[in-house]
Structures are given as structure tokens and as C-alpha cells.
Amino acid sequence: MPDTGSKATDALSELLARKDVLLADGATGTNLFDMGLASGEAPELWNESNPDRIRELHRGFVEAGSDIILTNSFGGTRQRLKLHDAQDRVFELNKRAVELAREIADEADRKVLVAGSVGPTGELMEPLGALTHDVAVAAFTEQMEGLKAGGADLLWIETMSSPDEIRAAAEAAGKTGLPYVITASFDTAGKTMMGLAPGTVPALAGEFEVKPGAIGANCGVGASDLLASVLDMTAADPDAIVVAKANCGMPEIRGDKVVYNGTPQTMSEYACLAIDAGARIIGGCCGTTCDHLKAMRAAIDNHHKGSRPDLDAITARVGPMINTTSGQNDLAPRRERRGRRRG
Secondary structure, X not given: OXXXXXXXXXXXXXXXXXXXXXXXXXXXXXXXXHOOOOOOOOHHHHHHHOHHHHHHHHHHHHHXXXXXXXXXXXXXXXXXXXXXXXXXXXXXXHHHHHHHHHHHHHHOOOOOEEEEEEOOOOOOEOOOOOEOHHHHHHHHHHHHHHHHHHOOXXXXXXXEOOHHHHHHHHHHHHHHOOOEEEEEOOOEXXXXXXXXXXXXXXXXXXXXXXXXXXXXXXXXXXXXXXXXXXXXXXXXXXXXXXXXEEOOOOEEEEOOEEEEXXXXXXXXXXXXXXXXXXXXXXXXXXXXXXXXXXXXXXXXXXXXXXXXXXXXXXXXHHOOOOOOOOOOOOOOOOOOOOOOOOO
């Protein structure tokens, strides 16, 4: 991947220069559900109504060893907030999201970065839908201005699917002067719902006037499949800084709850494999708790990078592929997407 970002010495680059591998945080949504968030309720509104619970989640991630914590702002565009009649509160809700995370990060006895989470708008881009490039750029810019005002170290554009929406988000991020990260969810037969293959992401990032500080994969359908996506990206550009943020196993219905079946040991194995596959920023998505992160922190700190794994090695250690065509992104369509928010 070409030169990354608008600044030579931004906070993300500085921390990556000091540490070979960074630990990102775990799930936002599933942990908030466990803390009382109701189905259909906007997590972003908790930044004002339940700030102590948001602080508690961030503090747990920091105490577990995270180097990067993501703000509670995944659905912070006006398109998403409109579903909760909060479309006129974009700036204040995003600013508050960062302020809460910033409080906790700044209490730490080490450097912890605050990343402003930016999810997709939930609308389809032209010509499949009504969302135009200019409207998308304006929406992301509005959200990112709030995140920047709150004191974010970087922007974290995540769970993306459409190359065109990624382009719009990257354009908006470039205007802020902050470093930014882009991760996509390769959950539709190994590509995104809109057909983006992991191996093509470095070339897509190379199109942008201001390059991302890192690219990668998050969410999806399981750790093995996500690791296959990481292999595709690092094969396409061995110099890229790649993010791996996998779900904690697979979801299971237990009574009235959805529980992810990944264990701390499984997530430890995943973290080590992600390092061997070339990832430099590793975290967890849906279902990943502080206990999982503690195990991942220990694994990262004690792991010496080994040989690049193949799919057989990955499945032997963290479980079978959900999609038999994983690792063949340019040869076959893959995986069916399920609607959800990050974490």
C-alpha cells in the first residue's frame, strides 16, 4: 500500500513505530446489550443517558490491555440517527462519544489511542440506491467533525461493504487531517455484500488522495474466514498495515440471548495466527469481552512471529471455515451477509 496518511508522525504511526503489534478493543454492541441496552435502542444515545456504562466498557478494555479503544459512535451518521429521531444531534453525540473514551484513555499509565468509530450509513449508494457520493461525503464529514472536536486520535471506518461508500468515507476522513483506518466485513461468500474482495482492498486504498494508516477486516462470519481475508490482503500488499478484528466465534441462541461461542483460548490462537498472517493491529468484534482481550494481550506479548499459516493450519487451531471458498476471493463469490451492527 502506498504512503499512509496525511501526516508523517501521527499518533497511530508513532505507536506502531514503538510496538510491533497493537491490541485493539472488543465488541461494543454485544457488551452493551449485556449491560442493559435494549434491542432496537441506539447505543449512541447512551453517550448521554448512560455515560457511566460507556466509561465502564472503555475502562474494561483498557484494563484488559487494549492499545486502541473505539468510540460508541458506530451508527453516528445522520442517516442512522434518523431512525431514532436524533439526526440533528450528530455533532454532539459523536463529540460526547470521544470525550467519554478520551477520559478513560487519558487515565491509563500507558499510551492508549482513541479511535472514532464510523460505520456505514445503512443506505445504498447510486445506482443501486438513492445515496449520492456528495451526500455520503457530507454525512461522514458531519460525523467526523464531531469525533475530531471530541479529541479523537484517529478515525476508524469499519464494517464497510460498498467500495463507493468507502471512497466517500475516505474522502471525508482526508479532510479532517486525522489518520484513519478502513476495515470491511467480508461476510458474503468471502467478499463484502457489494462484491469487494479482500485482495483488492490495497489497490482501492491506493486510489485515495489521502491514504489510510491501515486497512483490514472486521466482523464477518468467524475467525478462520477473517484470517483468510487477512492472508489475501497481506499477499496483495506485504507492506500494508493490516487490521484483524474478528468475531468471537459464532453466535448461538441460548434462551433469549445471542451468545458467541469463542473461548479466550480460541481468541488467543486467533491472535497468534493473525500476527503470523501479517496483521499488526488485532482486536475482537461481536462477542469479544474483556476476558477474551486479556487472553489476547498475553498471547500477543508472548508470541514470536512464525511462518505464514495456510488455511489448514488456521482451521486446525481456530475451527473450520464457514465458507468453503474462503481464500479464493477472485475465483468465486462467497458468504451471505446478515444485517447487524458492529460488535
